[in-house]
Amino acid sequence: MIVLKFGGTSVADAERMLSAAALVRDCRERRPVVVVSALGGVTDALIKGAEVALRGDESALEPLLAQLRDRHDQMGRILAERAGEDWQALRRDLEPALERISAIYRGLVLLRELSPRVSDLLAGLGEILSSRLMVYACRAQGVPAAWVDPREWLLTNEEFGRAQPLWEEVRQLVGANFPPIVQNHQVPVTGGFVGSTLKGTPTTLGRGGSDFSAAILGVCLEAEEIQIWTDVDGMMTSDPRVVPEARLLEEISFDEASELAYFGAKVLHPSTIKPAMEAGIPVRVLNTLKPKMSGTRITASGSGERIIRAIATKKGITGITLSSPRMLMAHGFLAFIFQVFDKYSTAVDLVATSEVSVSLTVDDVRSLELIRRDLQPHCRVVVQRDLAVISVVGRNFLHQTGVAGRVFGALREINLLMVSFGASDINLSFVVKQADADTAVRLLHRELLEPATVAHL
Ligand code: ADP
Ligand code: ASP
Ligand code: MG
Numbered sequence: 020m021i022v023l024k025f026g027g028t029s030v031a032d033a034e035r036m037l038s039a040a041a042l043v044r045d046c047r048e049r050r051p052v053v054v055v056s057a058l059g060g061v062t063d064a065l066i067k068g069a070e071v072a073l074r075g076d077e078s079a080l081e082p083l084l085a086q087l088r089d090r091h092d093q094m095g096r097i098l099a100e101r102a103g104e105d106w107q108a109l110r111r112d113l114e115p116a117l118e119r120i121s122a123i124y125r126g127l128v129l130l131r132e133l134s135p136r137v138s139d140l141l142a143g144l145g146e147i148l149s150s151r152l153m154v155y156a157c158r159a160q161g162v163p164a165a166w167v168d169p170r171e172w173l174l175t176n177e178e179f180g181r182a183q184p185l186w187e188e189v190r191q192l193v194g195a196n197f198p199p200i201v202q203n204h205q206v207p208v209t210g211g212f213v214g215s216t217l218k219g220t221p222t223t224l225g226r227g228g229s230d231f232s233a234a235i236l237g238v239c240l241e242a243e244e245i246q247i248w249t250d251v252d253g254m255m256t257s258d259p260r261v262v263p264e265a266r267l268l269e270e271i272s273f274d275e276a277s278e279l280a281y282f283g284a285k286v287l288h289p290s291t292i293k294p295a296m297e298a299g300i301p302v303r304v305l306n307t308l309k310p311k312m313s314g315t316r317i318t319a320s321g322s323g324e325r326i327i328r329a330i331a332t333k334k335g336i337t338g339i340t341l342s343s344p345r346m347l348m349a350h351g352f353l354a355f356i357f358q359v360f361d362k363y364s365t366a367v368d369l370v371a372t373s374e375v376s377v378s379l380t381v382d383d384v385r386s387l388e389l390i391r392r393d394l395q396p397h398c399r400v401v402v403q404r405d406l407a408v409i410s411v412v413g414r415n416f417l418h419q420t421g422v423a424g425r426v427f428g429a430l431r432e433i434n435l436l437m438v439s440f441g442a443s444d445i446n447l448s449f450v451v452k453q454a455d456a457d458t459a460v461r462l463l464h465r466e467l468l469e470p471a472t473v474a475h476l
Contacts, residue, residue, distance in 0.1 A: 020201065021046065021244045024054040024211060024233035028250040029307040030149055031059035033097040033156075039248065040156040042310055043206060047162065049243065050201050053208040054236060055153045056229040057145025058090065062212075065120065065141050072127035080124055088117050091148050098152055101159035109155055112166075116147045135179035139223045143170075143213030146229065150210035157206055164206045172196050173214030173232060175222045182214055182222035184235050193239035209236070230288040238298045245295055245302045247287065253304040253315030254279060254286055257330045261457050262464045268329060269313065272321025275328055275412060276302070278446055282410035283333030292317065327413040327422070327467045332456050336368070336406040337384050338436065342376035343398030352397075353377065359393045368408060369439045369448055378437050380408060380450055406436065407456035410448040411463065416440075423447070429466035433459045 023043060030036045043051050056062075068083045091113055099106040123141045127133060150166060157164035172192040175182035200207040211229025214222050224231045230247055237245035254276060255265040271279075273296035280287040286304060295302050296319070305314035341356060356377060360367050363386035370379045381387070387402065394400050416422055423440060426447060437450035451459050 020050040020052055020240050020242045021246060022052050022054060022233050022237040022240065022242050023246045023248060024229055025056065025153075025307065026229065026247070026249045027056040027059035027061070029248050030055050030153065030156075033094045033101075035307070036094070036098065036153060036156040037101065037159060039307055040153065040160040040162060042248065042307070043157055043164075044160045044162045047206075051206055052197060052201070052236060052240060052242070053153060053157070053164070053206060054211045054229060054233040055146065055149045055208070056211055057149050058094070058152075061087070061090075061145040061149070062142055062226070065145055066138070068120070068124055069127055069133055069138065069141055072124040073131055073133055075128050075131065077128060080128070084121050084124065087120065091117065091152065094152055095155070098155035098159055102155045104155060104158065109151070112151045113148055116144045116151075120144055136220065139179045139182075139213075140221050143210075143221045143223050146210030146212045150208055153208045157208060162206050163204065164208045165200045165203075167196050167200070167207050167209040169210040169213050169232065170215035170219075170221055172209070173235065174217060175214040175224070177216050177220075177222070179222055181225040182216075183224075184214070185217070188217070189235060190239045193236060197236075197240060224290070225288070227285060227288040228290075230291040234291045234295045234302070237300050238294045241298070242300055245300055247291070247302065247304045248307045249286060249304060250306065250308065251286060252306045252309065252312055254284060254317070254329070256328070256468045257460055257464050258284065258332065261332070262330075262461055264464060264469055266468070268315050270316045270318060270322040271328065273317060273319060274445065275321055275414070276315075276317040278410070278412045279329055279331050282331040282408065282412060282446065282448065284329070284331045326415055326419050327411060329412050330460055330463050330468070331410050331412060332460055333368075333382065333408045333410075334453050334456060336380050336382060336408050336450065336453075337387065338378060338380050338403040338406050338450060339390075340376055340378045340401045340403070341394060341398045342401075344375045355397070356394065359390055362393070363390055365390060369437060369450065371437050371439065380406065380437070403436075405453040406450050407453045408448055408450055409456060409459055409463070410446050411467065412446045414445050416444055416447060418444075425466055426463065429462045430459055433462070 025039045029039050071079045095109045096106050099109045154164045154166045174185045174188040197207050211232035252267045254268045257265040259265040273292050277292040280289040302317040303314050368380045391400050433455050435449050439448045
C-alpha cells in the first residue's frame with residue numbers, strides 16, 4: 020500500500036481536488052490510501068470565526084458561516100454531478116459538520132470562552148468536510164472510494180492542540196478499518212490533522228498536522244511509501260516564497276528532513292519523519308501541479324552531497340533573557356530555569372549563556388505568564404516578541420573551516436540577537452528580529468547555496 024496525503028492548496032477547489040483524485044487513480048495498482056487536509060484556508064477561517072464569536076460579533080459571523088457552507092456546498096454539487104451521484108446524499112454527509120460549526124459559534128457567543136478542547140472540536144471539522152468531498156472526487160475519477168472517519172482510527176492522548184497518537188490503539192484500529200476496504204477494491208479516504216481521545220472527544224495534532232496523520236497511517240499499514248503532495252516541487256534549499264532561487268533537494272536523509280521541518284520548513288510537519296524513519300518507510304514530497312516531477316525522496320541514507328543543504332526559518336518566536344548576577348554562577352541555577360519550563364511543558368529551542376544571563380527562545384507562549392511568575396522572584400526576566408530563528412542545516416559543520424565566517428560575513432548588515440553554533444554538527448542557528456528574517460535568509464542563501472558561491476563548500 021502507499022499513503023497519499025494532499026495538502027490544503029491541493030484540494031482547494033473542485034478542479035484541484037479532481038486532479039488529486041486523478042493521481043490516486045493513476046496509482047491504483049499500488050493500493051493507495053488517501054489522507055486530505057481541509058480545503059485551503061478553511062482551518063484559518065474556522066479559527067478566525069471563533070475569534071469573531073468570542074467578541075460576540077454575530078453580524079460578522081453570519082457571512083463567515085455562509086461562506087464556509089457555500090464553498091463546501093458548491094464543491095459538493097460539482098463533485099457529485101461529475102461522479103453521477105446524488106448531491107443530496109453528499110449534502111447529508113456534510114451537514115452534521117456544518118451544523119456543528121455553527122452550534123460551536125453560537126456557544127462561543129454565549130460563553131465568551133474558548134478552551135483548547137473546544138478549539139480542537141472546531142478546527143478538526145475542516146478535515147471532516149474535505150475528506151467527505153474527496154470521496155466523491157475519487158468516484159468522479161472512476162475510483163471507488165470509502166470514507167473513514169479520522170476520529171475512529173487516530174486515537175490520541177488529551178493534549179488538545181498538539182495531541183500525540185496512542186500507538187497501540189491506533190495500530191489496532193487502522194488494522195481493523197483500512198485493509199477490509201482495500202480488499203474490497205476500494206480506496207479508503209480519511210481526513211488528516213484530527214483524531215479523538217479514548218473518550219471520543221476530538222483532538223488535533225497541531226497546525227500542519229495532516230502530514231503527521233499520513234505518517235502514522237503509513238507506519239500502521241506498513242506502507243511501501245508515504246507521499247506528501249503539496250504546492251511546491253518538494254523540500255527545497257529554502258522556502259521558495261521567500262527565496263525565488265531556492266533549489267529542489269532531490270534526496271535527503273531522514274535526519275536532515277527532520278531538522279529542516281523542526282527548524283521551520285513548513286512543507287513538512289516536524290513530527291512526520293520520526294515514525295517513518297523508525298519504520299524505514301521512505302517519504303516523498305511532491306508537487307500536485309507538476310505530478311511528473313520526482314520531488315524530494317527522504318530516505319535513510321540521503322545523498323552524500325554538500326555540507327550545507329538548506330536554510331529554514333521559524334517565525335513568531337519569543338526570546339526570554341534571564342539575568343541574575345547573584346544567582347547565575349551558583350550551581351543549580353540552570354537546572355532551576357529548565358525545571359520551570361518543563362513544569363509548563365514548554366520546549367526551549369535555543370539557549371545561550373553568559374556569566375550574568377541566560378537567553379533562550381520558545382515557540383509556544385501559552386504558559387509564558389506562569390513561567391514568568393515562577394522565575395521572577397529569582398532573576399530579572401525580559402521578554403522579546405516577534406523574533407525569528409534562522410537555521411542553516413547541513414552536515415559536518417564542525418569539520419569545515421570558514422562556514423561561520425561566511426555566515427557572519429553575509430549577515431554583517433543584520434542585527435544578530437543570539438547565535439547557536441557548535442552544539443550540533445548539523446545546524447547553525449541564530450535569532451533575528453522577525454522583520455529582518457526574509458532579508459537574512461536571502462543573503463545567506465546567496466552566500467551558501469547559489470551556484471556562483473557553492474563551489475567553495
Ligand atoms: P500543504 O497545505 O500542502 O500542507 P504547506 O503550506 O503546509 O502545504 O507547506 C508548503 C509550503 O511550505 C510551501 O508553499 C512553501 O512556501 C513552504 N516552505 C517552507 N520552507 C520550505 C522548503 N524548505 N521547501 C519547500 N517549501 C517550503
Ligand atoms: N488543516 C490543518 C492546518 O491548516 C492541518 C494541515 O493542513 O496539515 O493546519
Ligand atoms: Mg502542511
